[in-house]
Amino acid sequence: MTRQGRPVGELLRDWRRTRGLSQLDLSIEAGVSTRHLSFVETGRSRPSPDLILRLADQLDMPLAERNTALLAGGYAPAYPSHELSDPELVPVRAAVRQILDGHDPYPAVLIDQHWHLVEANPAVALLTAGAEPHLLTPPVNVLRLSLHPDGMAPRILNLPEWRAHLLHRLRQQAATTNDPALHELHEELRGYPGDNDRTTPVRDAVARVVIPLRYCHDGRELSFFTTTTVFGTPRDVTVSGLAVEAFFPADPATTDTLHTLARTRARTDT
Numbered sequence: 305m306t307r308q309g310r311p312v313g314e315l316l317r318d319w320r321r322t323r324g325l326s327q328l329d330l331s332i333e334a335g336v337s338t339r340h341l342s343f344v345e346t347g348r349s350r351p352s353p354d355l356i357l358r359l360a361d362q363l364d365m366p367l368a369e370r371n372t373a374l375l376a377g378g379y380a381p382a383y384p385s386h387e388l389s390d391p392e393l394v395p396v397r398a399a400v401r402q403i404l405d406g407h408d409p410y411p412a413v414l415i416d417q418h419w420h421l422v423e424a425n426p427a428v429a430l431l432t433a434g435a436e437p438h439l440l441t442p443p444v445n446v447l448r449l450s451l452h453p454d455g456m457a458p459r460i461l462n463l464p465e466w467r468a469h470l471l472h473r474l475r476q477q478a479a480t481t482n483d484p485a486l487h488e489l490h491e492e493l494r495g496y497p498g499d500n501d502r503t504t505p506v507r508d509a510v511a512r513v514v515i516p517l518r519y520c521h522d523g524r525e526l527s528f529f530t531t532t533t534v535f536g537t538p539r540d541v542t543v544s545g546l547a548v549e550a551f552f553p554a555d556p557a558t559t560d561t562l563h564t565l566a567r568t569r570a571r572t573d574t
Contacts, residue, residue, distance in 0.1 A: 312377035317345040319363045353379040385541035409566030417545030461518040467498040527554040
């Protein structure tokens with residue numbers, strides 16, 4: 305759905321419908337009369353920038369979409385959008401770098417809102433080893449890299465389970481953000497092979513609590529679970545889309561292997 309150039313009332317109405325709210329629901333939550341909200345959505349009334357932001361907040365619209373709504377209403381954007389290399393984001397880069405470096409020897413990556421790889425720590429190399437160069441050429445999409453048959457997929461021992469998990473997560477994100485690029489990515493990834501019975505049985509307590517990634521590296525099975533870290537109160541469009549995906553060992557054997565690989569890497573680097 306192309307939102308640029310559309311009236312602000314239509315944008316707000318579409319987001320209200322996306323969130324499954326009636327005009328009455330939204331008017332109560334935003335503290336505005338249903339009549340006024342109806343007039344805004346139909347273009348009979350021009351909303352103030354404060355009202356646009358109040359409605360956008362209740363609708364949990366992404367910051368970029370709030371800027372789009374403000375522009376559609378004839379107002380300046382409220383949220384900046386810096387590049388990570390800009391001086392304003394030096395503290396953000398430093399915090400991310402500390403998280404990534406501190407997580408080593410376990411893999412961790414920084415991704416943007418479209419799952420493009422922004423930064424990674426050295427341990428990620430064990431997951432990308434064996435992937436074809438065309439999947440590692442920037443911009444690298446980590447979901448495409450994970451599920452593409454030329455990427456990590458042939459070495460994921462529980463591919464059907466892991467694929468279903470990633471597609472479900474992407475589908476939820478696309479629905480929440482209403483982002484056409486994420487919908488397109490979801491359709492692309494759905495077309496990759498992976499719906500088969502090749503998986504490994506549940507053998508440990510961790511696998512009964514979270515979905516593990518079971519990965520074959522140099523003939524050894526590694527087992528991971530993941531966490532996602534986001535910035536809690538972003539006011540910048542770029543920062544609001546960043547997330548750190550961290551991989552943790554799900555069993556002692558994986559822990560031992562990762563520490564051994566890190567020691568080997570350190571000796572090689574010196």
